[in-house]
Amino acid sequence: MTGEPAARRRRRRPWRAVFFALAALGIFAGVAWALLGSKLLVVRSITVRGTHLVSASRVLAAASVPLGTPLIRVNTTQVAHRVEAIRQVASAAVTKDWPDHLVITVRERVPVVAVRMAAGGFDLVDPDGVIVRWAATRPADLPLFLTSLPGSALRGSPGLAETSAVLAELPSWLFKAVAEVTVTGNAAGAAGQQQVTLYLRDHKTVVWGGTDRAAQKDTELTILMRDPVSYLDVSAPGTAVTR
Numbered sequence: 001m002t003g004e005p006a007a008r009r010r011r012r013r014p015w016r017a018v019f020f021a022l023a024a025l026g027i028f029a030g031v032a033w034a035l036l037g038s039k040l041l042v043v044r045s046i047t048v049r050g051t052h053l054v055s056a057s058r059v060l061a062a063a064s065v066p067l068g069t070p071l072i073r074v075n076t077t078q079v080a081h082r083v084e085a086i087r088q089v090a091s092a093a094v095t096k097d098w099p100d101h102l103v104i105t106v107r108e109r110v111p112v113v114a115v116r117m118a119a120g121g122f123d124l125v126d127p128d129g130v131i132v133r134w135a136a137t138r139p140a141d142l143p144l145f146l147t148s149l150p151g152s153a154l155r156g157s158p159g160l161a162e163t164s165a166v167l168a169e170l171p172s173w174l175f176k177a178v179a180e181v182t183v184t185g186n187a188a189g190a191a192g193q194q195q196v197t198l199y200l201r202d203h204k205t206v207v208w209g210g211t212d213r214a215a216q217k218d219t220e221l222t223i224l225m226r227d228p229v230s231y232l233d234v235s236a237p238g239t240a241v242t243r
Contacts, residue, residue, distance in 0.1 A: 039068070040099065040100075041070060041071050041072065041098070041099050041100065042067075042068050042069060042070050042100060043065055043067055043068065043069045043070075043071055043074065043100060043102050044067060046060060046063070046067075046101070046102045046103075046104065047103045047104070048104050048106065049103065049104070049105045049106065050105050050106040050108065051108065052108060053088045053132065053133060054086055054089060054106065059083055059086070059089075059104055062082050062083050062085060062086055063082055063083055063094075063104055064082060065079060065102060071100065071102070074094075074096065076094035076096065077094075079092075079094045079104070080092040080093060080094045080104075083106065087109075087130060087131070087132075088109050088132055089106055089108060090107045090109045090126075091107045092104060092106050092107070093105045108132075109126040109128075109132045110126055110132070111125055111126055111132040111139075111142060112125070112126060112127055112163075112167055112168075113125055113142055113143055113144070113160070113163065113164070113167070113181065114135070114139065114142045114143070114145065115144075115149075115154065116138075117134075117150065118150070120136075121135060121136050121137075122135050122136075122137070122138045122144075123150070123151025124139070125145070125151050125154055125160070127164035127165075128156065128161070129151075129154035129155035129157045129160050129161075130155060131151045141176075143167065143178040143181045144179065144180045144181070145160065145180075145181055145182070146180055146181065146182040146199075147182070158194070159183040162194040162196060162211070163181055163183050163196050165211045166196040166208055166210070167181065169211055169214040170198075170214075170218075171218050174198070174221070177200045178198045178199070178200060178201075179199055179200060179201045181197070181198055181199065182196070182199075183197075184196075184197070195209050195210070196208045203230065204229070204230050204232065205230065205231045205232070206221065206233075206234065207231075207233040207234065209234070209236070210235075213237050216237040217235075217237055220234050220237055220240050221234050221240075224240060224242055227242065229242040230243070
């Protein structure tokens, strides 16, 4: 009597295993269908954020994600790389907003200097030497970068990178006074060996040097600017030169 129920239980175990395996397979198939085959979890809308220079339609075209694409199939990294191929885009981030939405957040390039073009107008260039856009007249808030090179030849220039870093560390009162800026030697020279010179709107010349000891340079320059001088060299704080 006691052995028969145990035998029956042993015979039922394989069927239970098969039942649970089939149930798991059915659940897996259902989930796969919902993610890949059904129209419930597909891209129905895409939001583009952070654009000012670039139109949203251009970003969407570069992203190349057709509506109706299963959201799980969207490779956000590849989409971001396609958007970053737009010249004015510095970086892009793509996120999935389940169940049916995609968000593309763009960080655009910001010009830091203007470069005069031989044919007229100005290339507005970012710290990486990428031409963000062209302008017929120089924007009042961008200093003119004095160089013999065209804007198209400045991509990756260490001299421009050093100049941009110096401009970024200037106190606001001094940055607003800069009309033109130059860097010693070839603008494509080695980084960290450049001397940046600022030409102010009131016709004063300030030799700033590199990005080291900015706060000390600012302090000394503020004091020296009180004197009626037209040339100030604060590239080596503590041994400033004026004339």
